[in-house]
Structure formats: C-alpha cells, structure tokens
Amino acid sequence: MIDPRVASGLRDLPPSVMIPRERILAGFRETFASFGFVPIETPHIERMEVLTGKGAGSDEVLRQIFEVTNKGGTPGELALRFDLTVPLARFVAKHIDELGIPFKRYAIGSVFRGERPAKGRFREFTQCDFDTIGTESVLADAETAQVIHAALTTAGVSDFTITLNDRRVLTGLLDSLGLESRSGSVLRALDKLDKIGADGVRDELTKAAEVGGAGLPVDQCEQIVELAVRFRGGEEILDDAMKALGANSLVEKGIANLRMVLEILAAAGVSPDQFRINLGLARGLDYYTGIVFETTVNGWEKFGSVASGGRYDNLASLFTPRRLPGVGASIGLDRLLALLDEAGRLKSSATTVPVLVANFPGTDPAVPVKLAARLRAAGIGAEVFPDAISIGKQMGYGSKRGHKLAVIVGPDEQANRVFNLRSLITRQEDKGLDLSVLEDSVESALEILKQEGAGP
C-alpha cells in the first residue's frame, strides 16, 4: 500500500472548504467582470529565464522556486510560477499590440513557493489578481480600491479597512532629506511599524547599514517616524501633512492624488469609513511608484493584509522596451478564507443541493430519477440516493450532508401518485402530497425553512 498523504506543505481541499471557496471565487469573477476586467490564463510552468530576470522576484522568492523537468528536457529550463505578476508582464509584453490599451485583466490561479512548511503556510496557494495596464489615470487608482471594496463585500465581508498611501509622499520626503539612496532600507523598516512599534523602527533606521539598518542620524529618523505615526486617519490629515512636509513636488503630487482618489470613491458611493490614509505605508516591493493599498479585516489585523497592491511605472520592462504603467491588486484568497474560518464566519456545508430524493426499496428506481429531473428543471438542485437501502440510512446521509428536504416515494405512494416530503431539519413529514404539485410543494417548504433561518 502507498501512503495516501500529500507532500509536505501541500494540502487537499475537501468539499466543506471548497464550497464556500467556490462561492467566493464566483463573486470575485462577477465583480471583476462588472468593472470591465477580462480573464486571462497563463501556464503554471514558465521558462526559468522569465521568472528569474532581474527584479522579477525578491531573492527570497527566487530561492523558493520549484524547478520542473521532464524526460528529454533540459534541467534548469522550466519552473513553476511564484506569482501572477511576472506572467502578466510577460503576457502583456507579448500580446499588447493585439490587446490594445487600456488593458484590464483578472487572473485567478495557483502559485508555488518552496517555503518552509508551517501552520497556515502552504507551498501552493491561490492568488486573485486584477490590473489596469496602460494608463496613469487617477480613475484607475480609485477603481482598484473600489474593486477591492466590491469584491470583499460580495464575499460577505463588510467590516474591513482599506489603507491608502501614495508612495510619492515618502519618496518626496526622502528626497528632501537627501536619502534617495537609502530608500530601500528605510521603506523596509517603515513597513514593520505595526509589528515592531515606533521604537523598533527607530532602531532599524538608526543602526548602521553593515548590520542591516539604514544608518540615519537621529533627527532624520524622527522626521520619518513622525510621518508614519502622525499621519494616519481620514482625509483631514492631508492638510496637516501638506503643511508639515513643506514644498516638495513629489509630496504635493502624492497628496493631491490621494485627495482625488477619496473624492472619486465618495462619488462611487463607497463609505468613507472604510478608507484610511497612512502616509507611512510603504508596501515593501520596490516597484510601486504611486498609490499603494492594503486591506485588513477589523479586529483581525493579525492576519495581515487580505488585499494589497499599488501603482507601478513600468510593468514589463524585462520583456519589452514599451513603457507600460499600471495599477492593480491581489486578493489573498487563502488568507481571507483562513480568517473567515477562524472567525467562525464560514458557512460550512457538505452539499450545495437542498433536496435528497430517496430510493425506496421496492419502488421503480426510475421514479426518483424522474422526480429529481423535474426539480432540477424547476431550478431546484436535487440528488438521488443511488442504493435502495433502508430509508433511515438514507435520511441519515441527507442529514449529515446538509440536505434540507427529502422526497420519498414508497411503493404505495407510487401506486397512488403521491409523495412524502420530510424536513431533514425539523424531522416533520407531510404525507400523501399530490405528485403533480411536486415543484410547488418543495419550493414553498424551502421558502418556509429559509424564513426560519435554516433554508439554503
């Protein structure tokens, strides 16, 4: 016998996980599409050269790459993708002339990273990305936040906060302090503020570069920490920030852009309570150049951001000389699901159909098949129990699976052209209902269960 375990760091998704997952994904697809985003798919396997080109992934991600070879193939030539952004860049570079700009795409798929296995960390996980390529319009910036908002709302989450910044505010401040060359280490330190606190960030900013710090003098360190700590809140902080940070064209552009984004979001009818500015938000990745986003569920901030992204100057510079600015975000489906699960908010279920049609011993087996077909034709999902075993066992199966109702036709009922309708929740059974009104009877019974809070 071969052990049926999955490889380390990987996992099976059983129906109880997949059913809410598929429902959320269907909502994401519908949301992305309603804004004019269109789906693309790229292979799970890419040429190694594409994935490891300069700047494609961080050193850490590149160390985690899964190499792929087949018999007759050249080792080191192919690998599994570690995100959907590098494949997007390659795709756009290759196809942009046929596609035209602006090009708005979404992609949902597995990505692979050979991380050290740990609780809640998997080597295969799903990303849900959407991007608008080929425009620098603030409308695309605002729309990205609007789509995050709409997608999470469709997923049944309403208590979240989208934190915004424009990277030019930070870049402008660093420029005016003469710190352009140290921006990488400064931004990395700032990104840890919520984890390690202001003193932790001070420590990272002031300690020498040789030991992984930014090597800043104390006064510069304080200006940066002040920006990150003080300027967090609603639109009102933008005026203060403008005064405090002084005249710098990048800072001004960044603040003006944030103002416009908030204005457009208000026009779109999105609640301002769900947006928050944080001028210290950097979002690690070096390639963000304008607006950046991250999204946390209120009270569940320890899970980190469930939807993040930002604007980049040039998506596909590795693959084409054509400059392609864009903005986009990625929703971390697995993290979101883990959070909803831990919060007890996932309606877990082992079935999606409300009705089980029993297979009564002695009844013509074509009868349940016919009744189920009638229910489906009326838009009601129905499962036929395949074996003519005891009705008690069939009802046990239905209760365990989460079916709401059972339709039962024994030989007597078959002869009299009637059926019994049993609620698998209340265990009440209506007997001898006329078969000609099957669909209506089932529909009203489901409606009643729904009103009682137990419906589908």
Place this chain on the structure above:
Amino acid sequence: MIDPRVASGLRDLPPSVMIPRERILAGFRETFASFGFVPIETPHIERMEVLTGKGAGSDEVLRQIFEVTNKGGTPGELALRFDLTVPLARFVAKHIDELGIPFKRYAIGSVFRGERPAKGRFREFTQCDFDTIGTESVLADAETAQVIHAALTTAGVSDFTITLNDRRVLTGLLDSLGLESRSGSVLRALDKLDKIGADGVRDELTKAAEVGGAGLPVDQCEQIVELAVRFRGGEEILDDAMKALGANSLVEKGIANLRMVLEILAAAGVSPDQFRINLGLARGLDYYTGIVFETTVNGWEKFGSVASGGRYDNLASLFTPRRLPGVGASIGLDRLLALLDEAGRLKSSATTVPVLVANFPGTDPAVPVKLAARLRAAGIGAEVFPDAISIGKQMGYGSKRGHKLAVIVGPDEQANRVFNLRSLITRQEDKGLDLSVLEDSVESALEILKQEGAGP
C-alpha cells in the same frame, strides 16, 4: 530584454478564449452541483510514489511526467499530476471515513504531460471530472450519462451522441472463447476500429503476440469483430445480441445493465436519439469493469471523444485495502473548445460588460464613475474609460472591445443633468436623456439590441 515567449507546448489563454471558456466552466460547475456533486481540489504537485504506483498511469503517461524539485528538496520525490483520477484515488483513500459514501465529487483543474508538442496538443490542459464513489447502483451509471448530457447542453452543444457499452459483454465473450489472458491486446485492437477499420482490427487480432498482436485464430477473431461491427445502434440491438452471444452470465449482466440505463435515462427525460450502444466499445483503460461511455459531436467525430468515462470495481486499491467501486467521467474542455472554435460556434468577445461610460475631457471625472456605479447597482456591467482623451478614440476602444452602448456626459450635459446614449453597433446616438432615468434607458436600449440579435 528577455523573450516573452511561453515554453514549448504551453500557451497563453487571452480574453477572447477565456471568456467563452469561463462561461462553459460556470455551466459545468452548476450542472455538477445540481446533481449533488461537490467540489474538491488537490495540489498540482503530488509525491512521485503516488503517481507512479502500479497501474496509476500507462507507461506512456509515466514517461511524460514532469518532475518537480526545489532547493533543499530531494530530486525524484515530487511531480506534477498527469490526471485527476490518481489524485482522487489518493484523496478518497485518505478522507473516506470523514466523507462517508456515496461520495460524489467534481474537480476541474490543470494536468501536465510532457508530450511531444504538436498542433492542438498541449503539455498543460484542463480536465473536468465527476465521479460517484462507493456504490454499484445502476442509477449512478445512468446519472453519469445524464450529467454528460446536461453539461454539454449547458455549454450550448446539442448535437452530440453518447455511446455506451458495458465491458462485461466483451469480457463475457472473451471468457467464453477462453481468451481472458489476452483481453488487454484484444481490447486495444477493438478500440481502434473507427480509426483503422474492420480489416485493420482483424490484422491486429490475428498477428502474433511477439509483433504486438493478439495471436487469435481466424474464427475467434471473426466472432469478436462481428460483435463490434454488428451490435451498434439503439436499444433494439440488445435482443439480437443476447441471442447471438448465447448464455454467459457476464454477457447477460452487461446487457441487462445497459437496458436499465436506457430505461432510467428515458425516465429522466433525456432524448433516446442522443444515445447509442456499441458493444465493441472498450475504452482502452484496463480498469473499467462495467459501463463505459464516450461522446462525440455529430459531424465532428474526427475530434474524438469530448466526454468519456466508465465504471471501475476498485478506485483506490493502491492506497487502501477498502474496496471502493465507482463510476465517473471526464469532460475534455480543451478539446471541446477547439472543436467549437473550428466549427465557428464560439461567440468570441473581448469584453463581458455591455456599457462603456466615456470620460469626457472637461467633465468632472467623478461623474462617469458615479454613473457606472449606478448601472452596476442595477445589474448592468459598466466600464469607465480611464483617460480623458478624444471621444472618437474612446468610442473606437468600445467598438473594438465589443461594448454595445456608450454613455457620454460632456460639460454641457453635466450642467443640464442629461446624458447621451450611443449605440456602438448602429452608431445611433440619443441625446439629452434625463440622468434620473439612466438605468431604465440603458436597459431598454440593451433590450432592443438583443431583439435585433446584437445584444449581450
């Protein structure tokens, strides 16, 4: 610059391909679910041992396996799955106690085979599988055919034929001829009947085992070829077959099962014209033991089967001592799409939203965002053009993408609280419509376009 090409044998799926593909997949998911099948997902990466266990895949498939390794991993330990059946067997062996039987699952996902690249053959392709595990009921056999029927119908295909056989008819005949030990080579030869004709099959059946044949004497060969050539058609052939093949308990069981399946399908309201019996149908794979299916689109038989499957005695014998019989089928999405494409039946489109809201130079950019949000709230997909470039160019974008209507608000319209509605199909424009009736106006315009055959 890095060449943005995909690796050999792989491909990008652009929106024009993905839009109909996603529509078809959504229909499949809905169909599977309506019969009580529930989704599962297993990792793309499996342990090599799981994939290469005896009988897991054919020698050819095993030669095509993609090995996967990461830094620090052991070479030869992991590989990409080549189908969804072996992962299902592993999954069921591992989880059956929690799941209970009958267990009905569907799975949709990429599988990988390092085949020699050729037109229409890809190294990554999508399988859509559904199976009923843990029952030997004829209802599950019939339901498998019913689900293939319903899924293809949802995909907009109606002119297809599902060919059925029960492998016990063939096995019984071979038993009565004393040919059990040669069943593999006989069945492989029979499966080629439509490709190489009766004489080709005769040749394969009679030539010696050393040169790849079955080594049968001529009279036995003729009995087998007769079975395959003569017994093709509707239910009526079953009586003839019963007479001709004589008393053999396996043959009788097989024929009785086929009769029941046809009877149940008729009760389910499925047209008998779409089913055909072919007592010579073997479906290569050695593990089928009862009913087998294949499905061709009428007039497009050269594409081969787009949905195939059958019943097996024991799914997971590699992984568990527990005997798990089942029945299922796999729909070849890529083949089906290639066929529909070649038949000119794929409604290709570069967008799924009907309305483009223009971004008029000089109009407050919050206006189009607000109007689009209103349309979406009314259930009408709407895309905002992000840049305030010339209206001519925006309309060109909309026409090229396949938007049906454009909503246009210039500065004058903004001041007068009206909008212009332009058909991107007829190029007709209604001017000065009241903004308060935006949703209704757009809805009726779309309705008219639909009646004219150009709607969404």
